Amino acid sequence: MDTQITIIHTRTKKQKPDPDSLGFGRIFTDHMFIMDYDEELGGWHDPRIIPYQPITLDPSCMTFHYGQTVFEGLKAYRTKEGRILLFRPEKNFERMNKSNDRLCIPSIDESFMLEALKTLVEVDRDWVPDAEGTSLYIRPFIISTETYLGVSPSKHYRFMIILSPVGAYYKDGINPVRIGVEKEFVRSVKGGTGMAKTGGNYSASLKAQEVAEALGCSQVLWLDGIEKKYIEEVGSMNVFFKINGEIVTPELNGSILDGVTRNSIIQLLKHWDIPVIERRVSMEELIQAHHDGKLEEAFGTGTAAVVSPVGELLWEDNVLEINGGQIGEISQKLYDTLTGIQTGKVEDPFNWVSEVGTSSSSKSHAI
């Protein structure tokens, strides 16, 4: 494919938002990356960075009808010295290709996408905020653009990357949350699309989230769709428990997303010689462990929060309090280490971060 990225700079730079009032995902930067797919035009082609702007699509575009979409989410962080770091971005494009495979979307060239991403972030470098906890959220996504109402894989696609400066997830220190165990609705099931990052998994989750919020819960704890016994994920995060000194997390079984944060946490724990195991975890086991005073910590993990401690689990009419509703020692240590590595404050023994603006843009072609 054509790997020369055309860059068209905006003539009217937007005003940067007030760094103290950054929320999540509502403000977008000056530029975006686009690339289109058409088999007859050689597959993915015409990679370009252009001013952020609306896109125009025919109402019969498949994406509006049959949900053939995938997306990713990662962040760029500004270090104290002003360097811009990405955290394991290659994992996101690797996962995107797994999602593509499940959704019958043609695969992308992972190393080229990484170059494109770095070039885009470099162009909008000034948009990476520097206040504690803030970052630039990066959203690569693919939509199906064939204008056809038949149910079949689209012949045309559009890949885009948009960027959004986001505020700190925790504004007043980390607050453990209350999570509701979901017994009626299912996010995904073996044989479904749970291991892919595709829209349908998220639209399926909205209803349960509404119910949980009405019960004062901030997220849903999903159980497996088959026996409604085994823990899957919490909201849009993977989940870990510390039970009797050992860290356990549900094994990747096809319906759980292979989180980059989850993977990093497992590596960190092993590096620290803290026992960690991936296996099935049943709700029954959690209840028993809680009863025996051995459910010591629980936390969700994901790009947005990094680590989100669970203070209470709502199960039927019972509330299981965990660690006195306080953040646990390991949760805190994982949070501090990961955010430290991401922002260049802590040594990076795994070579997880990669810097923007040091190698890329050589192959691109500015106009």
Next chain:
Amino acid sequence: MDTQITIIHTRTKKQKPDPDSLGFGRIFTDHMFIMDYDEELGGWHDPRIIPYQPITLDPSCMTFHYGQTVFEGLKAYRTKEGRILLFRPEKNFERMNKSNDRLCIPSIDESFMLEALKTLVEVDRDWVPDAEGTSLYIRPFIISTETYLGVSPSKHYRFMIILSPVGAYYKDGINPVRIGVEKEFVRSVKGGTGMAKTGGNYSASLKAQEVAEALGCSQVLWLDGIEKKYIEEVGSMNVFFKINGEIVTPELNGSILDGVTRNSIIQLLKHWDIPVIERRVSMEELIQAHHDGKLEEAFGTGTAAVVSPVGELLWEDNVLEINGGQIGEISQKLYDTLTGIQTGKVEDPFNWVSEVGTSSSSKSHAI
């Protein structure tokens, strides 16, 4: 809400396609219906019929990311005398509201939508083809348009109806098809979104369909996601079997779509005093019945094909031939009667059809 429909007629009517080469879902008519949702603007508002044209959306629109969409599919038929008939259109808007509820999309006013649909079809009346088996396919759909990357129900939506003249499903007479029983992939599961007509169910189905086609099958027979034992649907159709003189179809269990054709067929069979029962049907039962020579007919049902006889079921390494690979007597009778009612050739004892161009457009406001 504002129920006055603004109509802006096109100035440049497109050329109608050659009626002999109509396919499915690639050609669209001169006009489309649009209506937007914003709670602060009173909910659904600004219903309008305008020239068919592309729509412009921000790349951060939720619909591109989290699959919060629903759709419907129905047809308008031209009778010999030139009247335009719709088949049970109120059922589609009723079902759309069920889908809306599952997807956390605000409900629509079903009777107003029916008026709007009739007005649109009346405007594009000349596009309803008249050759045997042809029709005007109608696609109402809703997309989520809030420009926000948070995972939560959108605050803005767009409802649209587009129209596409389509050719005969069966060009050379009804041909029974080979169907592959799917053992790995799952379309939907109890607690999921299977009973809703939403994009994610269809994107989840693409992979299995690809595998089935490679095995010479035209569709997939879906089993339940929990035990992988019970029949759910076939491709994007409901499914019926005639076993030992009795017609059986999987009961509506939450993961199966409540098809309008399915519902009509059940009513017709009861009207004819042919025994019909909605219950769980296992693959094991089908194999046993086939072995005993009692699997007499099998057919899928849906708006596209009306009735699609199954000639062969591919199960592991076995091929179960049904009725010598020929269309069964009841399948044929159902097909003839339903298509007859739809096109005004056969008496309509249930008041299923409603005519376009007799009552509507009084409330609309042409420009």
